[in-house]
Amino acid sequence: xxxxxxxxxxxxxxxxxxVIVAPPxxxxxxxxxxxVLLISGRxxxxxxxxxxxxxxxxxxxxxxxxxxxxxxxxxxxxxxxMIAAMVVEAKEKGKTSFGRGFGAAVVxxxxxxxxxxxxxxxxxLGFMLMLIPGIIVAYLFLFxxxxxxxxxxxxxxxxxxxxxxxxxxxxxxxxxxxxxLLIGLAAVVVSMLLxxxxxxxxxxxxxxxxxxxxxxxxxxxxYQELTKEERSRFPDVGRGA
Numbered sequence: 001x002x003x004x005x006x007x008x009x010x011x012x013x014x015x016x017x018x019v020i021v022a023p024p025x026x027x028x029x030x031x032x033x034x035x036v037l038l039i040s041g042r043x044x045x046x047x048x049x050x051x052x053x054x055x056x057x058x059x060x061x062x063x064x065x066x067x068x069x070x071x072x073x074x075x076x077x078x079x080x081x082m083i084a085a086m087v088v089e090a091k092e093k094g095k096t097s098f099g100r101g102f103g104a105a106v107v108x109x110x111x112x113x114x115x116x117x118x119x120x121x122x123x124x125l126g127f128m129l130m131l132i133p134g135i136i137v138a139y140l141f142l143f144x145x146x147x148x149x150x151x152x153x154x155x156x157x158x159x160x161x162x163x164x165x166x167x168x169x170x171x172x173x174x175x176x177x178x179x180x181l182l183i184g185l186a187a188v189v190v191s192m193l194l195x196x197x198x199x200x201x202x203x204x205x206x207x208x209x210x211x212x213x214x215x216x217x218x219x220x221x222x223y224q225e226l227t228k229e230e231r232s233r234f235p236d237v238g239r240g241a
Contacts, residue, residue: 001172001225003179010218017090019098021213023079028209029202031072036201070120076212077116077145081105083216084149104149111148115155119144139177140166145216146223169226176222180215187211 014020085104086096105112119141126134140163147158147165166173191204 001169001176001222003172003175003222006176006218006222006225007179009221010214013087013090013217013221014214017086017096019096020083020086020090020101020217021210022098023082023101024076024212024216025206025209027072027075027079028205028212031068031075032201032205032208034071035068066124070117070124073120073123074113074116077112077119078105078109079212080145080216080219081108081112081149083213084146084220087217087220088150108148108152111153111155111158112145115144115148115158118155118159135181139173142166142173142177142219143223146220150220150223165223165226172226173222176218180218184211184215 082098082101082105086098086101089096089100119137122137122141123134126132126137128134141159143162143165144155144158147153147161148155151158151161153161187207187210191207194200194204194207
């Protein structure tokens with residue numbers, strides 16, 4: 001698998017079909033808005049003595065942020081399902097739409113949301129254990145949502161197959177994942193620099209969502225490249241809406 005070519009294909013798909021990044025941008029804006037709302041509400045309801053107290057009083061804020069991170073991954077699981085359907089349709093028909101992606105993802109909604117919950121919890125636990133375990137979790141389950149959409153598997157079988165695809169193609173998938181991480185770091189920097197005002201905050205969230213959309217599109221293209229021999233067994237996705 002030519003990782004450089006895969007990254008180019010993902011970028012070209014987004015250039016021709018920008019609607020592909022709409023789902024994760026909406027998820028990023030929604031989860032970001034809810035997080036800010038909940039944290040702001042928590043701070044506003046604190047007594048002055050609480051605000052000036054020790055870090056123990058802010059444990060609730062950490063819990064809120066952790067819960068919202070998992071909720072974000074649940075929603076992102078659905079968004080990635082939409083992207084998988086839209087990418088397949090765009091490659092096969094040269095066009096796609098938000099409605100097509102939504103309709104196809106609704107069919108697999110239970111599996112997508114369950115996988116999002118499982119991956120989200122594992123990521124949260126992994127990042128709590130000094131970052132590296134979280135990165136390993138993200139790497140091993142890289143193809144989970146794509147497998148759910150393209151092969152119609154349930155969440156646990158999809159997670160298991162993702163691990164198998166990753167480990168059977170270690171050199172290619174590691175290079176792909178490392179490239180995705182580097183692009184992600186650049187997106188984080190840009191997003192943080194933009195967050196100096198309300199408009200900047202929204203722009204930063206949009207940048208994060210756009211990156212997630214690009215990453216998801218690249219993962220779909222990479223998975224198809226890695227599993228060419230199984231393509232004939234893929235269910236007909238992207239046509240359910």
